[in-house]
Amino acid sequence: MSDAELGGVIKRLENFEPFKMMQVKILELTPDWRSIKLLLPLSGASINHQGTMFGGFMASLSDPVAALSCGKLFPEYAAWTRKLTIDFLRAGTTDLVLHFDFPSELEPIIAKELEEKGRSTPTFTYAYYLKDGTLCAEVNCSVAIRPQGYMKK
Numbered sequence: 001m002s003d004a005e006l007g008g009v010i011k012r013l014e015n016f017e018p019f020k021m022m023q024v025k026i027l028e029l030t031p032d033w034r035s036i037k038l039l040l041p042l043s044g045a046s047i048n049h050q051g052t053m054f055g056g057f058m059a060s061l062s063d064p065v066a067a068l069s070c071g072k073l074f075p076e077y078a079a080w081t082r083k084l085t086i087d088f089l090r091a092g093t094t095d096l097v098l099h100f101d102f103p104s105e106l107e108p109i110i111a112k113e114l115e116e117k118g119r120s121t122p123t124f125t126y127a128y129y130l131k132d133g134t135l136c137a138e139v140n141c142s143v144a145i146r147p148q149g150y151m152k153k
Contacts, residue, residue: 022046022057027097033072034102036065040128041095053092058128058137059084065100066124066141073107074145077114082121082144086137094131098139101126110145120145 010026013019022045028037040046040053040061048054063081070079106122113120121144128137 018060022061024061033069034104036069036098036100038065038098039095040098042092050091051093053096053136055086055088058088058092058096058098059086061098062086062126062128062139062141065098065126067143069100069102070110070122070143070145073102074110074114076148077145078148078150079143079145081141083140083142085140087140088137090130090134090136092128092130092136096128096130096136098128099126100124114145118147119150 010029013026013029014024023041023043025039025041026037027039028035030036038061040057042053046054046057063084067079067081071077102124106124110120110122121142123140123142126139126141127135128139130136
């Protein structure tokens with residue numbers, strides 16, 4: 001993927017309506033989508049009654065990240081979030097950075113499961129960090145990777 005193509009992808013993601021509403025900025029996106037850093041600003045819309053980041057904003061932003069990465073790495077399959085949990089360790093008192101890295105050791109395991117079973121449901125761990133780099137929240141996300149058009153019966 002060229003720099004221009006990557007720039008277009010970044011612009012489309014930032015203009016994706018839910019991201020745009022949350023004022024998300026793409027800080028880092030590798031062409032293969034294995035590493036993603038997103039800025040979630042603490043704003044009038046995202047602040048809760050305690051004056052910190054509303055957990056719903058954090059959940060909404062973290063929801064599609066692992067599935068988007070899986071969809072890019074396994075384009076012949078559909079990928080979506082099956083389960084998402086967030087452990088809120090500290091109050092989100094500043095802008096937050098969501099940092100996702102696709103574990104390289106997981107890719108061949110997923111590929112093998114897809115080849116043998118036609119499906120995979122890997123779990124990813126990623127996190128939110130405060131502006132100073134302090135861990136704020138840990139995200140665990142299970143992604144359903146299924147054949148295109150799959151519908152549970």
